[in-house]
Amino acid sequence: MAREMTGAEIVIKALVDQGVDVIFGYPGGAVLPIYDVLFKQNKLRHVLVRHEQGAVHAAEGYARSTGKPGCVLVTSGPGATNAVTGLTDALMDSIPIVCLTGQVATHLIGNDAFQEADVVGITRPCTKHNYLVKDVNRLAKVMHEAFFVATNGRPGPVVVDIPKDVQFAAGKYAGPDNSGHKTYRPQKKGDQQAIRKAVDIISKAKRPVLYTGGGVINSGPVASKLLREFVKITGIPITSTLMGLGAYPASGKQWLGMLGMHGTYEANNAMHDCDVMINIGARFDDRITGRIDAFSPGSTKIHVDIDASSINKNIMVDLPIIGDCAFVLEEMIRIWKARSIPPDKKARAKWYNQIDEWRARDCLKFKSDKNVIMPQYAVQRLYELTKGKDTYISTEVGQHQMWAAQYYHFEEPNRWMTSGGLGTMGYGLPAAVGIQMAHPKSLVIDIAGEASVLMNMQELSTAIQYRLPIKVFILNNQYMGMVRQWQELLHGGRYSESYTEALPDFVKLAEAYGGVGIRAEKPDELDDAIKEMISVDKPVLFDCVVDRTANCFPMIPSGAAHNEMLLGDEGVKDGVSEEGKILV
Amino acid sequence: MQQSQDIETHTISVLVDNEPGVLARVIGLFSGRGYNIDSLTVSETEHQKHQSRITVVTTGTPVVIEQIKNQLERLVPVHRVMDLTVMGQPLERELALIKVAGKGEKRVEALRLADAFRAQVIDATVEHFVFEITGRSKKVEQFVVLMEPLGLVEVARTGVASIMRGKNST
Numbered sequence: 001m002a003r004e005m006t007g008a009e010i011v012i013k014a015l016v017d018q019g020v021d022v023i024f025g026y027p028g029g030a031v032l033p034i035y036d037v038l039f040k041q042n043k044l045r046h047v048l049v050r051h052e053q054g055a056v057h058a059a060e061g062y063a064r065s066t067g068k069p070g071c072v073l074v075t076s077g078p079g080a081t082n083a084v085t086g087l088t089d090a091l092m093d094s095i096p097i098v099c100l101t102g103q104v105a106t107h108l109i110g111n112d113a114f115q116e117a118d119v120v121g122i123t124r125p126c127t128k129h130n131y132l133v134k135d136v137n138r139l140a141k142v143m144h145e146a147f148f149v150a151t152n153g154r155p156g157p158v159v160v161d162i163p164k165d166v167q168f169a170a171g172k173y174a175g176p177d178n179s180g181h182k183t184y185r186p187q188k189k190g191d192q193q194a195i196r197k198a199v200d201i202i203s204k205a206k207r208p209v210l211y212t213g214g215g216v217i218n219s220g221p222v223a224s225k226l227l228r229e230f231v232k233i234t235g236i237p238i239t240s241t242l243m244g245l246g247a248y249p250a251s252g253k254q255w256l257g258m259l260g261m262h263g264t265y266e267a268n269n270a271m272h273d274c275d276v277m278i279n280i281g282a283r284f285d286d287r288i289t290g291r292i293d294a295f296s297p298g299s300t301k302i303h304v305d306i307d308a309s310s311i312n313k314n315i316m317v318d319l320p321i322i323g324d325c326a327f328v329l330e331e332m333i334r335i336w337k338a339r340s341i342p343p344d345k346k347a348r349a350k351w352y353n354q355i356d357e358w359r360a361r362d363c364l365k366f367k368s369d370k371n372v373i374m375p376q377y378a379v380q381r382l383y384e385l386t387k388g389k390d391t392y393i394s395t396e397v398g399q400h401q402m403w404a405a406q407y408y409h410f411e412e413p414n415r416w417m418t419s420g421g422l423g424t425m426g427y428g429l430p431a432a433v434g435i436q437m438a439h440p441k442s443l444v445i446d447i448a449g450e451a452s453v454l455m456n457m458q459e460l461s462t463a464i465q466y467r468l469p470i471k472v473f474i475l476n477n478q479y480m481g482m483v484r485q486w487q488e489l490l491h492g493g494r495y496s497e498s499y500t501e502a503l504p505d506f507v508k509l510a511e512a513y514g515g516v517g518i519r520a521e522k523p524d525e526l527d528d529a530i531k532e533m534i535s536v537d538k539p540v541l542f543d544c545v546v547d548r549t550a551n552c553f554p555m556i557p558s559g560a561a562h563n564e565m566l567l568g569d570e571g572v573k574d575g576v577s578e579e580g581k582i583l584v
Numbered sequence: 585m586q587q588s589q590d591i592e593t594h595t596i597s598v599l600v601d602n603e604p605g606v607l608a609r610v611i612g613l614f615s616g617r618g619y620n621i622d623s624l625t626v627s628e629t630e631h632q633k634h635q636s637r638i639t640v641v642t643t644g645t646p647v648v649i650e651q652i653k654n655q656l657e658r659l660v661p662v663h664r665v666m667d668l669t670v671m672g673q674p675l676e677r678e679l680a681l682i683k684v685a686g687k688g689e690k691r692v693e694a695l696r697l698a699d700a701f702r703a704q705v706i707d708a709t710v711e712h713f714v715f716e717i718t719g720r721s722k723k724v725e726q727f728v729v730l731m732e733p734l735g736l737v738e739v740a741r742t743g744v745a746s747i748m749r750g751k752n753s754t
Binding site: 120121124125128129132149153154181182183184307308309311312313316 | 663
């Protein structure tokens with residue numbers, strides 16, 4: 001029933017009715033009425049971040065590890081503009097976020113008032129949708145709609161901009177209703193005929209490969225379960241994008257490892273040589289495809305995606321299926337079982353032989369060193385010492401991120417949080433804060449680089465305040481490693497501004513914040529140091545001093561095809577074409 | 585799969601909720617993703633439902649045109665996206681106001697051509713005319729070109745409004 005409340009009360013009531021239990025935010029003049037209501041209630045926990053970008057990343061970490069939408073509350077002007085990077089990150093990685101921004105009073109909008117910014121204008125291209133609410137009686141409806149839009153179809157961030165006078169005004173509140181949206185009705189069920197055709201094509205395939213992505217994770221745990229069943233009954237080898245790791249267990253026999261620019265030799269070659277490619281919930285991103293005109297030239301491509309605009313955007317496919325991958329997988333399994341056509345055993349055995357040959361190249365092997373910690377080794381040890389535990393991993397962006405993807409193996413979905421699309425340095429630490437809020441008893445580790453982590457280091461203070469024992473595992477090579485690697489490969493080893501002088505002493509820095517600092521400099525002290533890190537019940541900065549010039553391999557250089565991978569430092573010299581150089 | 589690389593011109597009609605910022609969403613999408621807008625018209629067409637019709641004439645390869653439609657479809661306030669060029673041969677009309685100044689023979693010629701093109705004189709002095717012309721964009725274009733040597737001063741065009749033939753709604 002509708003009853004009168006202030007706008008600020010409506011906001012909090014709507015959040016509670018939407019099942020929100022944590023909100024990440026930072027107060028300021030234009031949201032004071034909402035903070036006042038927050039103060040007077042105890043259903044909703046507020047986490048005070050140290051920078052608004054951190055608030056959005058924390059909400060992303062919360063969302064990705066729980067499957068629920070993440071919630072953010074920031075003030076007008078700089079509060080909102082600071083959130084823009086996080087919003088863009090969430091848009092690129094399809095993470096459901098509802099971000100509330102305060103706005104100057106309606107009569108001041110457009111006057112260049114203090115802390116005024118055109119928030120709906122600024123965030124229009126970096127949100128799935130946004131609202132400016134000028135009438136308090138529309139506020140409840142908009143709040144509920146924001147959650148609907150953020151979580152339905154392809155998920156994404158939604159901004160609700162609320163002028164201060166609307167927060168004070170009295171208006172009617174109505175709870176959420178399930179009537180859906182008048183214009184936004186994403187297609188969830190795939191076309192039956194297309195699904196039947198897909199099963200038909202797959203059953204006749206001689207060299208099929210499944211290429212799955214973040215869509216499987218976003219669809220929810222059911223989709224991962226169905227994917228596992230589909231892989232099992234069809235016997236098809238499977239690879240995944242960075243975003244999709246964990247949907248299929250890394251210990252599974254049919255697992256090829258991650259694909260793409262730093263994917264495995266076997267995954268990329270399987271993509272190149274397959275005769276049928278089944279893309280489920282991935283978007284043929286440029287990190288995946290390499291050179292477009294040489295991408296998997298001989299294959300019939302099936303593409304399952306909830307967003308029609310992903311179809312034929314980069315790669316032309318033969319059979320698109322628009323729908324939620326859980327629905328589509330369920331149907332494919334049902335039809336496959338009903339038909340019970342055995343695959344061509346001879347062809348399949350030949351395909352797996354070929355795959356085993358590629359696997360035998362052991363593309364992830366690296367030179368170990370007795371005196372220097374190799375970064376790959378560090379991630380390997382971290383994995384070995386934490387794998388039995390209830391662990392969540394976030395990362396920053398760069399070499400360490402790729403090493404984490406290659407050497408840390410994920411068995412379950414929602415355990416891996418990384419900035420894939422936007423590639424936001426500074427993502428991992430605040431994301432870990434959000435993850436730990438959602439899973440207070442779990443082991444949450446941010447695998448970081450020393451350059452990235454400094455971008456949002458201030459959030460360590462948040463972790464201390466809320467007693468969140470996050471572990472920041474810094475692979476410290478004193479370089480922006482990926483920048484350095486590209487400068488080596490593309491710019492004749494001229495390491496322009498990629499070396500960080502005057503890095504802080506991370507052990508002392510941790511202590512200054514009130515956390516624990518641990519340093520490991522030699523391979524033989526690594527295991528004990530990691531064990532110590534795990535046992536500490538406080539935020540930890542782990543300064544893992546690693547080899548300074550290690551490069552991340554395998555690598556498909558820009559502008560090259562899947563079967564033109566670099567497997568190590570040899571052969572790097574003529575690795576990049578002139579066309580490739582202009583690509584990022 | 586291979587697709588044609590030929591550049592095509594399509595008229596796309598988008599039915600949207602007439603809420604603040606909806607036009608910015610549509611044009612922001614075109615500029616942000618590098619699509620072309622050859623012509624754009626927008627007006628509230630159903631006042632009771634607060635719905636507007638945006639008519640966009642755009643060019644691109646078939647793949648790009650498909651992308652444009654899919655991207656428009658996923659904007660939240662969009663009800664429907666109709667590619668009129670694909671649906672059949674739509675009726676397309678544009679209105680232009682054309683100011684021509686001149687004396688003597690040129691002035692007579694301008695008037696004669698206006699008559700041939702069924703353009704109306706809606707404002708005149710002894711030194712100028714303002715013509716109103718309606719028709720397909722090509723016809724408007726042609727008329728403007730003819731007016732150039734006859735003292736063309738300036739032109740205002742509405743952009744294309746388009747609707748399907750026949751008794752049914754799109």
